[in-house]
Amino acid sequence: SLATVYGSDHAETCACFLSMTKWVRGAASDAIELQDWAVRHAASLKHAHSLAQAYAYRGFLYCLVGDGGRIRSDAQDALRIASANNLRLMRVFAECLLAVADAMQTVSPETTSALATAIDRLDDAAPKALRPFLLTIVADAHRRLRRFDQGLTTVDEADAIVRQTTERWAAAEVSRVRGALLADSG
Numbered sequence: 001s002l003a004t005v006y007g008s009d010h011a012e013t014c015a016c017f018l019s020m021t022k023w024v025r026g027a028a029s030d031a032i033e034l035q036d037w038a039v040r041h042a043a044s045l046k047h048a049h050s051l052a053q054a055y056a057y058r059g060f061l062y063c064l065v066g067d068g069g070r071i072r073s074d075a076q077d078a079l080r081i082a083s084a085n086n087l088r089l090m091r092v093f094a095e096c097l098l099a100v101a102d103a104m105q106t107v108s109p110e111t112t113s114a115l116a117t118a119i120d121r122l123d124d125a126a127p128k129a130l131r132p133f134l135l136t137i138v139a140d141a142h143r144r145l146r147r148f149d150q151g152l153t154t155v156d157e158a159d160a161i162v163r164q165t166t167e168r169w170a171a172a173e174v175s176r177v178r179g180a181l182l183a184d185s186g
Contacts, residue, residue, distance in 0.1 A: 009050040012042045016057035023064050024169055035061050052081040052090040059097040060130065063137065068104035071097050089125050096122040096134070103141050112141040132158040133170035136177045143177070148185035155181065 015038035022031035035058045042054040059074030075097035082090035099118035103111040119134045135158035142151030155178045162171050 009042060009045055009047060012038045012045075012050045012054050015041070016054060019057070019061055020064070020169070023061060024172075028065075031061060032065075048081055048085040049087055049090065052078045052085070052087050052094070055081065056090055056093045056097065059094070063097070063100050063133070066104065068101040071104070072101040075101060092122050092125045100134070100137055103137060107141050107144045109145065112138060112145065115141065128161055128165055128167075130170075132161045132167070133173055135161075136170065136173045139177045139181065143181045143184055146184075148181055151181045152178070 015034050019031040019035040019038065022028075022034060035054075038054040039051070039058055042050040045051070055074045055078035059071045059078060062068075062070040062074065075094045078090055079094035079098070081087070082094055096115075096118040099111070099115040103115040115134075116138050119131060119138065122129065122134070123131055135154050139151040139154035139158070142148070142154060155174055158170070158174045159178075162168055162174060
């Protein structure tokens with residue numbers, strides 16, 4: 001009943017965020033198992049927003065894993081549900097995840113630019129949400145394209161947001177990508 005009062009089921013929402021916490025703490029299999037539970041639980045509720053959100057966050061978990069195929073599958077499911085139910089934030093989130101999958105699977109100036117645009121659209125809908133981590137994907141794409149200055153500018157932005165919001169969970173990835181950019185650039 002709380003899903004209809006608050007917009008999403010609390011157990012599903014908590015499982016989504018706890019799964020990310022488990023991942024960054026090194027409990028990969030627990031994180032995936034918990035996020036799979038969130039999808040099953042949300043499906044059992046037959047509550048569109050909860051299910052779209054569970055798929056989107058499982059797709060985001062696969063961003064942390066680096067599995068473009070799984071990102072795409074979950075993002076497509078989230079997008080289908082969000083579009084059918086006019087769930088703007090979940091639609092924008094799913095579209096951003098599809099851009100992540102594209103950029104992970106095919107590194108090109110076009111996919112990198114499309115990802116940056118999708119992240120900006122997500123930021124318009126939910127300011128700063130997940131942005132530092134998502135920017136590391138853009139920065140890493142710049143690295144792989146040997147566009148080191150653009151990559152460093154992007155991680156500088158990610159780092160500034162981490163400091164501004166004090167949301168530090170992505171700080172290690174920001175540092176890792178900065179190190180890879182510096183190492184590859186000599």
